[in-house]
Every structure is written in C-alpha cells, then in structure tokens.
Amino acid sequence: MADLVATDLCMTFTNPQTGAKVEALKDVNFRLKEGEILSVLGPSGCGKTTLLNIVAGFINPSSGTVALDDEIIKGPGADRGMVFQQGALFEWLPVEKNVDFGLRMKNTNKAEAAEKVEHWLDTVGLQGFGKTPTYQLSGGMQQRVALARCLVNDPEVILMDEPLGALDALTREKMQSLVLELWKETGKTIMIITHSVEEALLLGERLFVMAPRPGRLHKEYNLPFAERGLKESLREIKKDPEFSRVREEILTMIWDMEEEIMGRV
Numbered sequence: 001m002a003d004l005v006a007t008d009l010c011m012t013f014t015n016p017q018t019g020a021k022v023e024a025l026k027d028v029n030f031r032l033k034e035g036e037i038l039s040v041l042g043p044s045g046c047g048k049t050t051l052l053n054i055v056a057g058f059i060n061p062s063s064g065t066v067a068l069d070d071e072i073i074k075g076p077g078a079d080r081g082m083v084f085q086q087g088a089l090f091e092w093l094p095v096e097k098n099v100d101f102g103l104r105m106k107n108t109n110k111a112e113a114a115e116k117v118e119h120w121l122d123t124v125g126l127q128g129f130g131k132t133p134t135y136q137l138s139g140g141m142q143q144r145v146a147l148a149r150c151l152v153n154d155p156e157v158i159l160m161d162e163p164l165g166a167l168d169a170l171t172r173e174k175m176q177s178l179v180l181e182l183w184k185e186t187g188k189t190i191m192i193i194t195h196s197v198e199e200a201l202l203l204g205e206r207l208f209v210m211a212p213r214p215g216r217l218h219k220e221y222n223l224p225f226a227e228r229g230l231k232e233s234l235r236e237i238k239k240d241p242e243f244s245r246v247r248e249e250i251l252t253m254i255w256d257m258e259e260e261i262m263g264r265v
C-alpha cells in the first residue's frame with residue numbers, strides 16, 4: 001500500500017550562533033492512507049513546514065522515520081510532488097516550460113511531454129495558455145500552473161505548503177474547489193498546510209491541529225466536508241452549523257496556543 005507513515009518523528013534544530021535548541025517536531029506519529037486528503041493547521045512556528053520538508057525529503061529528521069510504500073524517505077523523489085506558495089515558478093518562461101520542467105529532467109520524449117502538458121493545462125483550466133509568459137498570469141492562474149507542474153510528473157503524494165495563502169478570497173475559493181476536483185480525479189494522497197481554519201475544514205477529510213514547543217500533533221479530526229465539496233458548493237457547506245461549530249472549536253484552540261506563546265496566560 002502506498003501509505004505515508006510517520007513513526008516517532010523528531011526534529012531538533014540547533015542555532016549555530018547561540019547553540020540554543022528548538023524542538024520543531026517531537027514524537028509525531030501518523031498513517032495517511034493512499035488517496036486520503038489531509039490538512040495541517042497550527043500557529044506559526046509549530047513545525048508544519050518542517051514536517052512537510054521531511055516528507056518531501058528536503059531535510060532528514062533527527063530521529064524517527066517517514067515511509068512511503070514501506071520505504072523510508074531519505075531524500076527528494078519523483079513519488080512526491082511539491083506545490084509551494086505563489087512565486088516559486090520561473091516567471092520569465094512560458095507556462096508550458098514551467099509545466100514540463102520535471103519531464104525535461106527525465107528526458108521524456110517531446111511529443112509525449114507536449115501531450116501531457118496539454119492534458120494537465122486543460123485539467124487545471126488553463127487551456128491555450130501554454131505559450132503565455134508566466135509573469136503575465138494572475139496569482140490564481142500561476143497557482144494553477146504550479147498544480148499542473150506537480151501533476152504532470154504523476155507523483156503518488158502531493159505536498160502543498162500554504163499554496164493558496166497569497167490569493168484573494170474569491171480566487172482562493174475557486175482554487176479550493178479545483179484542489180478537491182483534482183483529488184477526486186487523480187485519487188492522489190494529498191497533504192496541505194494552511195493558515196486558514198476554514199480552508200483546512202473544507203479540504204481535509206482528515207485534519208491535524210499542531211501545537212508548538214515542542215511541535216507536535218495536538219488533535220485530529222475526521223471531517224465530512226471535503227467529500228461533500230465534490231458535489232456541493234463550498235459556500236453552502238460553510239453555512240452548515242456543524243461546519244461553524246468545528247471552526248469555532250479549532251479557532252479557540254489555536255487562539256489559546258497563541259496566547260500561551262505570547263506569555264499572556
């Protein structure tokens with residue numbers, strides 16, 4: 001099974017100047033099943049990006065492991081695709097050159113690459129934009145390019161670090177629907193970090209709330225909203241009293257954590 005499994009994951013950073021240690025992650029354990037979509041929330045500095053970077057293989061944990069398909073992750077690999085926050089594209093290149101980047105690295109046959117690029121541009125709603133210089137696109141369209149660039153490589157797991165954080169509210173809502181559509185269409189395992197409680201509720205059939213110092217999993221939710229979002233408008237789902245109830249519960253939880261960090265409690 002292509003499950004993603006974290007076992008006793010710890011990450012301690014040492015400040016090279018002061019020698020001070022930061023426990024960015026402590027004893028993190030979870031199993032994400034193939035095809036599940038997980039959102040990760042928590043106050044700034046609770047280790048979200050560290051967790052994603054370890055899963056991506058960009059950094060190695062101090063102890064513990066993450067395994068995909070029972071194989072321990074030791075570095076980056078084509079089985080995991082990343083979608084970063086806006087600004088991670090080669091803006092001076094045409095859209096298609098951003099999307100086929102991974103395929104060129106693998107020396108994919110040109111006709112096959114062109115076909116794949118066209119397919120994924122269509123799927124993310126950018127039909128006909130292949131030749132457009134990337135900098136001419138709006139922020140939302142650029143994030144569509146980022147999704148196509150990830151999907152064209154057919155990864156098993158898609159990792160996203162605040163991918164929609166820089167977008168205006170309406171564009172963000174459209175992109176949230178697109179993420180759900182892509183999840184349904186591809187059946188990929190998806191892990192998405194977000195600062196927005198609403199977004200985490202809408203996109204995660206599972207949701208982890210993390211706590212800081214040391215960074216750890218604080219609470220897990222299993223939620224019906226992502227599945228519902230495949231059929232219903234997100235606007236309607238947000239009006240559901242159960243949605244509001246969980247949103248308030250998590251907002252209070254994170255608020256309390258931030259108060260504690262500020263030393264006001």
Ligand SMILES: Nc1ncnc2c1ncn2[C@@H]1O[C@H](COP(=O)(O)OP(=O)(O)O)[C@@H](O)[C@H]1O
Pocket residue numbers: 013014015022023024042043044045046047048049050051215
């Ligand atoms: N390369 C690093 N060196 C030292 N400390 C780091 C490094 N990366 C992250 N940290 C620290 O680890 C903690 C978690 O950071 P991060 O994972 O970026 O949190 P989040 O993404 O939840 O805001 C923070 O206290 C941060 O300062």
Ligand SMILES: [Mg+2]
Pocket residue numbers: 048049050
């Ligand atoms: Mg972060």
